[in-house]
Amino acid sequence: MKHRIGLVGLVAAVGLWTGADLLACGDKFLVVGRGTRYQRPKNARAASILIYANPSAGLPAALKSLPVESVLKHEGHRSTTVETPEQLSAILAGGRFDVVLASSSDVPAVEKLLGGGPNAPVLLTVCVKASGSESRESGRNASCSLKASPKADSLLEAINNAVERHHQNARKAQTRA
Secondary structure (H helix, E strand, C coil): CHHHHHHHHHHHHHHHHHHHHHCCCCCHHHCCCCCCCCCCCHHHHCCEEEEECCCCCCHHHHCCCCCHHHHHHHCCCEEEEECCHHHHHHHHHHCCCCEEEEEHHHHHHHHHHHCCCCCCCEEEEECCCCCHHHHHHHHHHCCCCECCCCCHHHHHHHHHHHHHHHHHHHHHHHHHC
């Protein structure tokens, strides 16, 4: 009899000891010892970026020193690169992009394809050559967002600012509608 009471007491103690986790009403992920991450994910402002690397404009040579696609992927952005105007028009017609990165000499052609809608991507320009008539011409069309051979920090900062502008434009369009 003494052994039965001891066994029942042991089973009751073990049941009460493990029962605290069983009374959590489905919130099992909050049990002590299981980590919950509260950091902001990298892709909180993930953008879809289109890079128009026209070889005649010199943008690929300006971005050669920086592994653009790996830098963007590390921050959670998705990038697509095109080289010809035909590829650019086809991909803009079929896809949705937040930012378009292009050379300052390609600005008029790209702006014509983008249109002026509220959900249109934001155009980031890279000044490839800052001398002669090209700099005066690009100064009239659009201000350069980045200088030639940008560093990773300045590229990411310009892209983050452009993504913020794109989200603001989308919010304004929603409030108007």
